Amino acid sequence: MIRHTPGRGSATLNGDRRTRELEALAAGRAVDVLVVGGGITGVGVALDAATRGLSVALLERDDLASGTSRWSSKLAHGGLRYLAKGDVGVAWESAAERAILVDHTAPHLIRALPQVLALRDGVSPAVGAICEAGIRMGDGLRFAARTSGRRLPRARRISAAEALRWVPALDPHGLRGALLSWDGQLEDDARLVVALARTAAQHGARIITHAPVTALHADGADAVCALTGQAVRIRARHVVSATGVWAGELAAGVSLRPSKGSHLLFHAGRLGDPAAALNVPVPGHFGRFVFALPRPDGLVLVGLTDEPYDGPPTAAPAVEEHEERFLLETISAALDRPLAAEDVVGRFAGLRPLLDTSEADGDGATADVSRRHAVIEDPGTRALTIVGGKLTTYRRMAQDVVDRIAARPGVAAGPCLTHHLPVVGAQPPQHREPGVPAGLTRRYGADAPAVLALADGRPELLEPLAPGVPAIGAEVRWAIEQEGALTAEDVLDRRTRIGLIPAWRAAAEPAVRALLAEAGLPVDPPPTAPVRSPDATGPAAWAPARSSGTLR
Known part of the structure; x- marks a missing residue:
């Protein structure tokens, strides 16, 4: 394999570039790495490989961030929840990767989010002390990861009066103070995915959306252009499946326990236009919280459920009535005026592709399943599948995948460069050009x-x-x-x-x-039915029909 030098080319992604690059792939031009899946992990792999000097193509069945990667809680967080569960490795990885995101990758998309944990009648002094100890440990991880206190200030105790200034909707009765801590909040998870994809394209990666893959082979994959129906055989020396909850449809030996996370959206005025997030412990579930996160678009996001999902993978699962009721009741326990179903202005749910590492948990619970990731190699095709993990740690996941490829015989790949590589558009968070909203x-x-x-x-x-x-x-x-x-x-x-x-x-x-x-683009969406390459031997498209719904 001859290593090519990644260029600083155009970051433009549009229909014309897609057509040219898909035609080149259809003509038989082989690439070093084919990535299947255009979520946060897939674009992360494409960027890592392209910046190491490998030629890359990424195929996505629908659109960038069309699956789990747009249904997150919009946080770049330090893994405090995993620390509470004793999973120090995941907590440390989260804190370290958060530092890279905040300081290098996308500082313009991440801001400090103050968080209030109210010490009220429903939170005993013992529980409050345990929560404070965990928050202090999280501060230690922030310091160890070298995240500046100017970006994420230190945690502290605050009075009841100050807590009400941060979160006016708090119930003042029985409020004896609060814990104030800080984490990273993403402007938008899908926007991060798009920025990473454009940066990968700038370094030579071919980003092809609306092109479902139907089968993987030792030397590439079969795919179909959803816009034209054209069947395409993609030639590649190495194949990576980053298809999330659909991973088992393309690769054998991948066992997942999907977890469903549901969220509700409210107008911020309904909660008094809070300046900080509110975290409410879930009674009887140590280390679990329901939160209300203020967003810059005038909304407040309330989440998060964590329930096993047993149905077929879908890009937009519905928020069930019992999930909505759980979120409303838990967050309302800390509010002066409870939230009701008629206050909800939007709702969404997504599926987390958690790795099934144990059969001992007979009740099927997923709240305690580790968020560790794994790279699994198919013994037949040698395709690599990346599963598990979470949005904040996508970069580390991508590095591990490309490290596996780089260790194979004949691969001339450079060292990982994404630790300090900014995405297109990156700039200091406080910078703003005159006249720009x-x-x-x-x-x-x-x-x-x-x-x-x-x-x-x-x-x-x-x-x-x-x-x-x-x-x-x-x-x-x-x-x-x-x-x-x-x-x-x-x-x-x-x-x-x-x-x-x-x-x-x-x-x-x-x-x-x-x-x-x-712009000359079709107003109607592409066909909704899965299509099969004429000579494909695997399942139909790796995700079923396109969903018209809006998903991690």
Whole structure:
């Protein structure tokens, strides 16, 4: 294998580039590494391999971040929960990877999130002391990982009066104070995935969305272009499956115990426009919490369930009534005025691809299943499957995969470079160009002025897509021209996240479809039925029909 030098080329992803690169792959041009799956782990593998000098192609059955990677709690967190369970290895890995994200990878997408754990009647002094000890240990991990106290301040005890200033909706009766700690909050998980994919493309990776893989082989894979129906045989020296909860459909010997995490969304005003997150211990479940996280878009995110999921893998599982009731009741226990179902303005759930490492847990519970990751090699095809882990540790997972490839005979790969590699748009979090709205700076970083420039001569593109919707027309054009969006769902559900709120989605969809048509893209989505390559011997597409719903 001849090692090529990764270039600092174009980070542009659009329909034209996709067509050219898919045609090159269909013509038989082999790549060193084929990555299947365009979630956070898949794009992380593509970026790691490309920056080591390996030629890379990534195929995704739908769109970037169309599965679990857009349904997270939007946190780059230090693993305090895993520390409480005694899983120091995962907690340390989380803290170390959080430091890399905050200081190097995407500082513009991550900000310090204050968190309040109210010491109230429902939290005994003993439980409060245990929680405080865990938070102090988390602070120790932050210090050991060399995360600056300017980015994530130290934890401290605060008075009841200060706790109410942070979280006005707290019930003041029986409130004896609170613990204030800090963690990292992502502006948007899907935006991180897109930024990583664009950075991988900048280093030469071919990023092909809407191309389901139907079978893996020792020398590549079979795939289908969902936009044209064309069957394609991809030639590759090494294959990586990063398909999350669908991993078992492409690779033998992969056993998962998917866990379902559900969230609810509320207008921030319903909780008094909190300035900090509220963490509420789940009674009878040590180390588990339900949280209410304020978001920069005027919403509060309440989560998180952790229940075993036994159904077929799906990109958008429904939030069940009992899950919603659990979240409402648990968070309301700490509030002056309980939340009700009629307060919910949006809801979503995602599936975590947890590795099944034990058969001893007879009740099927997943709350205590380790978030450790594993790289599994198929003895027949030698394809590598990466499973487990979590969003914060995606970079370490990707490094482990590419390390396995680099250790194979004949592979000329350089050392891992992603420890200090910024994504496109990365800039100091406090930096803001004059005249650029704060919301654009938060979402696009150094690219924000270029997004704004797309409205030059067209002032209507500076207006919201619909009244009350937090996205403008220029963002849609940027998504189409630079971020590989090909359908209305790509824009609404991944590039802007308007789809999180059904009312926003319905209001903005006509404007989005009009801009797609203006760009010459099809307004209707690609076919929904799985398609099979004529000579494929494996299952149909590695995920079933496209979901019109909005998912980790």
